[in-house]
Amino acid sequence: MTRRTDTTRRTSAKVLAAVRDIAAARVALTKARHALAAAATPLSPSVVVDGAWRPMLTTLHAARPKLRSIDGVIGSGLGFRRRGGERLLGERCIIVYVREKLSIAALRARGTARIPTRLRSASGRHIPVDVVEFGTLLRLVGPGDSLADTDADPVEMGTIGAIGTDNQSGGRIALTAMHITGLDQYPPGGDHSVVSPSVPDPAAAPIGTLLRGSMTGIDAAAIAISGEVPVTNVIPGIGPIHGWRPVTVPGDIDIPVQMLGAATGHVVHGKLLDPCAALPSEGLSSAIMVQMDVQDGDSGAGLYDNDRMLLGLLVGRSTLPGNPTVFCPITNVLAQLACNVP
Numbered sequence: 495m496t497r498r499t500d501t502t503r504r505t506s507a508k509v510l511a512a513v514r515d516i517a518a519a520r521v522a523l524t525k526a527r528h529a530l531a532a533a534a535t536p537l538s539p540s541v542v543v544d545g546a547w548r549p550m551l552t553t554l555h556a557a558r559p560k561l562r563s564i565d566g567v568i569g570s571g572l573g574f575r576r577r578g579g580e581r582l583l584g585e586r587c588i589i590v591y592v593r594e595k596l597s598i599a600a601l602r603a604r605g606t607a608r609i610p611t612r613l614r615s616a617s618g619r620h621i622p623v624d625v626v627e628f629g630t631l632l633r634l635v636g637p638g639d640s641l642a643d644t645d646a647d648p649v650e651m652g653t654i655g656a657i658g659t660d661n662q663s664g665g666r667i668a669l670t671a672m673h674i675t676g677l678d679q680y681p682p683g684g685d686h687s688v689v690s691p692s693v694p695d696p697a698a699a700p701i702g703t704l705l706r707g708s709m710t711g712i713d714a715a716a717i718a719i720s721g722e723v724p725v726t727n728v729i730p731g732i733g734p735i736h737g738w739r740p741v742t743v744p745g746d747i748d749i750p751v752q753m754l755g756a757a758t759g760h761v762v763h764g765k766l767l768d769p770c771a772a773l774p775s776e777g778l779s780s781a782i783m784v785q786m787d788v789q790d791g792d793s794g795a796g797l798y799d800n801d802r803m804l805l806g807l808l809v810g811r812s813t814l815p816g817n818p819t820v821f822c823p824i825t826n827v828l829a830q831l832a833c834n835v836p
Contacts, residue, residue: 527801531739536834540780540823541770543743547572547586551743551770553615554588562774565606566593568628571771571783572743575624579785579816581748587622588613589768595627629814631776633673633713633793653756655796655807656735657727658716658828658835660705666719667833669807670794672707675715680707688717706831711779713809714794714827727835729754729796731761738804738824738835741769741782750800751784753808755792762787766805767818780826782806783818797821804835 530542543551550572561567568591575585590609601608612620652674660667668688672678688702701723707715719725727735732752746769754761764786771781784797788811797806806821828834 524801527739527799527803528736530742531737531803534738534740534825536825536828536832538740538825540825541741541743543572543770544745547743549615549617549619550586550588550621553613553621554770556616557588557613558772561590561609564609565604566596567591567609568593568631568775569771569773569778569781571768571781573624573747573768573770575622576767585622586744587624589771590623590625591628591771591773592625593627593629595625626817627814628817629812631773631810631820632813633671633810651756651791652793653754653791653795653808655794656738656804656835657719657725658833660716660718661832661834666725667705667716668701668719668725669796669827669831669833669835670715670717671807671809672709672713672715673809674793675704675707677704677707678709680704680715706833708830709777711777712822712826712830713778714807714822714831716831716833729761729798729802732798733802735796735798735804735835736802738828739799740825741766741805741823743770746799746805751786751805752798752800753786753788753792753795755788755795755808757789757791758787764819769823771820773820776820778809778820778822780823781809782821782823784821786819788819796824 554570554572558570561570570591571589573587573589574581575587576582609625610623612622614620652670655669658667658669688704702717702719705716705718731754746766749766750763751766752761752763764784766782766784768783771783772779773781782805788808793808795808796804798804804824806823807827809820809822811819
């Protein structure tokens, strides 16, 4: 009886020690994320890579032109190898995103080069490659959502991702996806009026005009908010925004993330898969790949971590069921649009 009691006490002590370690790690993680947010500027890298992963990143940068030249390849990134959507513990890899996965026989029949299974680093190390079938990027727009550019033809709708400030004037701006405007670049062009909620909602009222936007490297727009329009950076179901931060490798791989899209109408939760992607074939110099359910009209919605820090803006999702949802890193958005989210 005494021996069993002693064993139980020792087990309980180990359990309590593990609980304390988890609590301390969560506090340390929150502090580190806030420190990262405080240190970052819009000129910081869109993704900050830990030193242990830098040789892989260097190899990826060197290989990207060759990978992109292979027919069907749309982008690449860093992460962990997955099977059935589940991470294989500890197996780091370079991820190559393709329109369609084909058998070796089909590749030969088409005369298409095979994607290498490994890439050699400068030091001679062989880095495994994981090929992910992505399909086509569907940029999410749809009727009846919370924001619309009334000068676009046809009128396309999206979601306000966050409220920020214009670096030049100090005025208030709302961030969303550029593709809802029907334009590739702004300015130049005429005035573009934006309403919220979106047409044909009878409550739709102008909130401002398009200030800047681009679909070159990013897919994001800043709307200058009219002086009389009340705004808040408190997101229903999520809470007040605590600013923004760059994503990190490997620290943000598989972290829980959340989003409120106007079409979805409620907070959705997901998992960040690849913070270090690039989809040049889709016009995105950097991208964050996320496992998350979204709907048409959610475009422009903000991606937030559990500390309510803004990581990116929703661009769209793969046309293939269960495949990644794509966000623009907020660092790139703020740098290119000359704005900030306090």
